[in-house]
Amino acid sequence: MTKYMLIMRGTDESMAKMMETPFEEMLETVGRFNEELIRAGVLVAAEGLDDPSQGVVVSFDGETPLVTDGPYGETKELFGGFYLLDVASKEEAVEWAKRLPGGPGTKCEIRRVPSIEEFPQDNEWIVKERAWREQTGQL
Template sequence: MAKYMLIMRATDESLAKFQDVDFTEIMNAMGKFNDELIRAGVLLAAEGLDDPKEGVVVDFTGETPVVTDGPYGETKELFSGYYILDVASQQEAVEWAKRAPFMAGSKTEIRRVPTIDEFPQDNQWIQKERAWREQTGQL
């Protein structure tokens, strides 16, 4: 099994379609999808994100970091939520992503999450992280 992150990316068009959908309908559809992931035993984490107007960006392109209040960037540069799934393959992650509700006009980026075992085990920081993960029940 491997972890894959599904990064949900909205577009201006998909957001416009989403504005007219009743919140109860959204909650029911997302709840049903999340329940399917839970029953399949593949869901590790899932969160939606607040409106970009409520966020900030820390820009490191200059000599010193600059903090900018939202809204910022173009819609296509933002993501609205994510899932982390523990599945057998990238293809299985793709199949789950295809089933997500309210994604018409949007995009989902899927990326594997490397495990701590893939990093040099003789590195002191990896050793400290491994100890923390073991202590917190993550390993």
């Protein structure tokens, strides 16, 4: 099995349309999809993100990191949440993404999450990370 992250992206317009949907209806729609993922045994994690205006951006363009409020000013598509799935292939991740409850203007980016086994196993930082993952039950 391989992990894939499904990154939910929406425009200002698609987010506004979603906000018109009654909250209980939205919870039911997403909840049913989440239940399908759980029953299939592929869901590792899923989270929505808070409103972009509540976030901060740390920019590394200068000599010291600069922190500013809110999202990037020119961003037209913002990440709204993610699903982390453990599936057999990219094609299976795509099939799940096609079933996501999303409306017009919503996009889903699919990215493979490399496993720790793909890194040099004799590297001291990889050894430390493996130990941490074993200690926390993630390996």
